[in-house]
Amino acid sequence: MSDSLMHPDVDDELTGHNYDGIQEYDNPLPGWWKMLFVGSIVYSAIYMYYYHNGQVNRTIHADYNRAVAENMRLQFEEIGELQPDQATILKYMQDEKWVTFGESVFSTHCTSCHGALGQGKVGPNLTDDLWKHVKSVEDIAKVVTDGAANNAMPAWQTRLHPNEIVLVSSYVASLRGTNPGSGKPPIDGEKPIPPWGEE
Structure with a gap:
């Protein structure tokens, strides 16, 4: 909520633009919002590194091949070698x-x-x-x-x-x-x- 609503004596800065008599406040984004944006960029960099270089054989193809091999092993237990x-x-x-x-x-x-x-x-x-x-x-x-x-x-x-x-x-x-x-x-x-x- 704007300080001007809670404290009517505080003047908010205006952008200086005037569109058909409409003016905009020049209020910065909340700090937590900026930190969330910066945090998402940092997280994405870590995630990309981990996905490509982190745990070995953690790709969709490797997971699929492991599942197929395990399924085959279970099936072949019935008949042996x-x-x-x-x-x-x-x-x-x-x-x-x-x-x-x-x-x-x-x-x-x-x-x-x-x-x-x-x-x-x-x-x-x-x-x-x-x-x-x-x-x-x-x-x-x-x-x-x-x-x-x-x-x-x-x-x-x-x-x-x-x-x-x-x-x-x-x-x-x-x-x-x-x-x-x-x-x-x-x-x-x-x-x-x-x-x-x-x-």
């Missing part, structure tokens, strides 16, 4: 829950080359009986792990959890014979292979 052998791949090929998990890995990393249904785009068709680098079902895991064709198929060993490799291999094995109708024609070097488990 899987081996990329024929028996394991064929077993999980029949388990709908884990085939769905393998499908999610495939959808995230493989569809750009192999198509959403495994029908093939840049990469080969995974739904027919003609395979180039695979002679048995465990070869799928080897190709996913180590890559193939001079890195045309990249190696995923360092980018996927070993269980993810086994489960995506089970999903890829389950695609065989689905024939989505828009499959990529055979490429050079592809040959028919026996049914899974009969190699």
Whole structure:
């Protein structure tokens, strides 16, 4: 409240401007208001420094990656560490829950080359009986792990959890014979292979 209202004998300074007979007082902002403004600038500088240099791995991406890793750890507690052998791949090929998990890995990393249904785009068709680098079902895991064709198929060993490799291999094995109708024609070097488990 203005001192002139509480003390009518005090004269407030005017700005000296006159707009249609209206004059403005030349009162400074309250001190607490100025300090709040200065404090917000100081706080923002400290906050920016802390956000970029303070606690290590406190970004949204790091938090997300930690949450995904923890979720994966909890899921994999149920099945332990899987081996990329024929028996394991064929077993999980029949388990709908884990085939769905393998499908999610495939959808995230493989569809750009192999198509959403495994029908093939840049990469080969995974739904027919003609395979180039695979002679048995465990070869799928080897190709996913180590890559193939001079890195045309990249190696995923360092980018996927070993269980993810086994489960995506089970999903890829389950695609065989689905024939989505828009499959990529055979490429050079592809040959028919026996049914899974009969190699």
